């Protein structure tokens with residue numbers, strides 16, 4: 514019985530992979546246009562302008578590895594959105610104003626409900642798919 518359930522799970526996971534191969538992830542276009550020049554198409558920090566920057570762009574495929582195996586969703590969202598104060602970087606531009614497609618309510622790790630741009634949520638979801 515347990516075995517049958519896990520086989521169903523594997524089949525669903527496989528179907529999910531095939532599905533995402535057929536349709537691009539909703540956050541990918543944003544990533545490709547706003548992030549890939551520095552972080553690289555695969556997020557490894559090897560974009561075309563990376564070598565010209567005074568600080569190397571982060572390897573976005575290792576965010577979970579550096580956080581005990583858990584994707585640091587709130588920190589990544591804050592980094593991209595440029596929440597005032599924390600995570601502000603002089604090099605990485607703030608993209609907050611670019612995300613004008615409406616908001617969704619996101620629950621952060623500490624339980625806060627934060628209105629977050631829909632395109633930003635999709636982008637962070639996409640960065641999560643890049644984790645090794």
Ligand code: HEC
Nearest residue numbers: 547548551568569570571589592593602603604605606608
């Ligand atoms: C102009 C180059 C540039 C662009 C464009 C850029 N970044 Fe960055 N990013 C950097 C650099 C350099 C760092 C590392 C130093 C720092 O934090 O400023 C960084 C750091 C980060 C971090 C922090 C990683 C960590 O280890 O905490 C995240 C997450 C990130 N970028 C995501 C993105 C996403 C997503 C986009 C697209 C919306 C993007 N960046 C666009 C240059 C860039």
